[in-house]
Amino acid sequence: MIALAVVAVIAALEAVRVVAERNTMRKLPYLNVVSFAITGSLMLLLPHPLTILACAAYFVGSTLESNAIASTWSGGIRKHE
Amino acid sequence: MNELYAILFGFITLLGGVTTAIYRDPFDKLISLSLLAAGIFPFIVDRGYVDVAAAAALIAPLGTIFTLMVCRRRARDA
Numbered sequence: 662m663i664a665l666a667v668v669a670v671i672a673a674l675e676a677v678r679v680v681a682e683r684n685t686m687r688k689l690p691y692l693n694v695v696s697f698a699i700t701g702s703l704m705l706l707l708p709h710p711l712t713i714l715a716c717a718a719y720f721v722g723s724t725l726e727s728n729a730i731a732s733t734w735s736g737g738i739r740k741h742e
Numbered sequence: 743m744n745e746l747y748a749i750l751f752g753f754i755t756l757l758g759g760v761t762t763a764i765y766r767d768p769f770d771k772l773i774s775l776s777l778l779a780a781g782i783f784p785f786i787v788d789r790g791y792v793d794v795a796a797a798a799a800l801i802a803p804l805g806t807i808f809t810l811m812v813c814r815r816r817a818r819d820a
Contacts, residue, residue, distance in 0.1 A: 669750040669784075676754045676777055680761050688773050695754070699780045702751075703787045703795070706743070711792040719783060719799035726776050726803040733810045734769050 665705040672698035685734060689727050696723035743788045755781030768813045772806055 675694040682688045700720045704712055758778030765771045779802045786795045 666746060669747050672780075673750045673753055676757050676781075679773065679777055680757055685767065685769050685773070688770070692773055692776060695777060695780050699783055702747075702784055706747075706784055707787050707790065707792065709792065711796075712787065715787060715792045715796040715799065718796040722799045722803040723776065723780065726806045729803070729807050729810055730769060730772055730776075733814050 662705065665702055668698050668701045668705065672702065686731070689731050693724070693727055696720070696727070699723075743784070747784065751781050751784045753781075757781075768809075772809060772813075776802075776806065 672695050675691050675698065679688050679691045679695065682691060696719075700716050700723075703719065704716050706712075755778055758774050758776075758781055761774040762771055762778060765774060779798075783795055783799065786798065
């Protein structure tokens with residue numbers, strides 16, 4: 662199954678890039694690529710209707726996590742004082 | 743699961759775990775922790791525990807968000 666192999670290799674390579682990147686903010690796009698690749702590999706590993714639910718949950722959860730880290734790192738909502 | 747996929751996803755998981763232990767910055771630690779969580783999910787789904795994977799995918803970001811509240815409070819106090 663060549664599609665799963667391609668997606669898994671992409672996930673591993675981007676995981677290496679997440680670790681190799683020194684800037685915290687530039688790690689997050691690579692982390693998003695890892696999340697997308699893992700979501701695709703979940704669907705390709707087990708073609709079943711319930712897997713769609715797990716994939717959607719993982720996709721939403723990982724994107725929410727990355728966005729929460731990014732917004733907290735940049736300071737959150739600025740209040741007018 | 744083929745050995746190739748087990749090696750690749752295990753590599754992602756190990757990389758996330760080792761760098762979570764090594765990094766000093768809390769945000770880098772959280773990013774590596776989500777890398778660790780990303781590597782685990784194919785192993786859960788491969789055994790057929792799809793409901794467990796869905797529940798874990800919704801619960802894992804909650805822990806990160808609670809940890810981020812602590813990080814922001816520390817940064818504001820300092």
